Amino acid sequence: MPAPLYKEVREKLLASITRGAWPTGTALPSEAALALEYGVSVGTLRKAVDELVIEKVLLRQQGRGTFVAAHDVERTLYDFFRIRHADGVSRFPEVETISLRRQAVDAETAAQLQLPAGAKVVRIINRLGIAGVPVVLDEVFLPATRFEGLTLEIFRQRPDTIYHLYQHRFGVNVLRGEERIRACRAGAREARLLAISRSAPMLEVERLSFTYYDVPVEWRRSRVHTAEHYYVSDLG
Amino acid sequence: MPAPLYKEVREKLLASITRGAWPTGTALPSEAALALEYGVSVGTLRKAVDELVIEKVLLRQQGRGTFVAAHDVERTLYDFFRIRHADGVSRFPEVETISLRRQAVDAETAAQLQLPAGAKVVRIINRLGIAGVPVVLDEVFLPATRFEGLTLEIFRQRPDTIYHLYQHRFGVNVLRGEERIRACRAGAREARLLAISRSAPMLEVERLSFTYYDVPVEWRRSRVHTAEHYYVSDLG
């Protein structure tokens, strides 16, 4: 047999989830019911669910059920925001959206997002502050086809995190990302918007984010002023 | 019952491993034998081993056995070396050890390594090159008591990686690390040893590494020149 049974079950579950069989935040049928439906034992069904829980596609709660995971503040703060104040405390940043507009994709972004030349992207510029101090300048690129109808108004008035907005409004579930970091100098724009001196050393962080099946859905380039902050990364 | 049975079995296994019951690289008794010894079912024993495999304390090989994991080049390259050439290819760095000496610990390092004031540390300075180009200047601090007998000779003549040396010569198994990254400017030393201009922007990477039970065993501060290289990090 090429693939183990629990891998096949995992695939069926994932297919159902991406198809929208169970909307974000709702409960799946019980493990016993799913095992019966797929014609496998509960143990095998659980092994399939285990994997999706590790990938944060599903969320188990003892006594309550198994749910399609929803992006919330904790997920964003712990998994997708790697900047800490020098005191070590993890705080949620204040996001101030400066602009949002649609434009033709540039070559670099097209390559990262696997878009054809000439495709349209939504470009959003944000300034992030921590405890009132401006620290990050963000440039976000989204494939326009996946985010039709996204306006500055909607982006600014989201009640929760950016990735929660992607998920509940556009059905785009960001599961993981890859970041590349270089040192750079502040340019005129960073100096002005972050109130720092030109040519101050900064981090340039590029992020490519993926949804189900490793499809890229967001490309961003951030510049981080690390005088009173740092970027954290776990090894091992 | 406070802790599940498989957690207790995990603890017993980990205790035996740290006690040195099975030297690094050797095989444990079979799962059936261990289950019998601990008085649990094979399923429960496997669940305990599963966790230690995820933590990379143990290594399973179908048909051969379960082994105490040994640090090798792949582990170092994929888990503990986050610098890539701009072309995206992952290459193993050339390490050139510039100095090794013992000295009294400074306040910062003492706090990180949880050492008392006045304790001795081994301080090692390395220059790392990628494809012949010097890229990183490393300052490594080790608690002297754990690394008695470590000399420049031994450090330079290790056959394998630095963490493999720690493991097989001093019984120190590095399992995970935490890194903090800031932007900085090259100083006189970086400019001289990496052949770059003074005040060029660089990354300052601080790493605290841990062994079993989250005990810190190594503290290092690196400066990385990112003109032709970048640092990678995975999110999610």
Place this chain on the structure above:
DNA sequence: AAGTGGTCTAGACCACCAT
């Protein structure tokens, strides 16, 4: 009390490795 996920068991069979 009923329903959910979490733990644990005992055993069968398969895939792989060494000899």
Place this chain on the structure above:
DNA sequence: TGGTGGTCTAGACCACTTA
């Protein structure tokens, strides 16, 4: 061929949540 880990099953019982 014999021993190892990998998969899969069927069922019992426990812990937790909700009503």
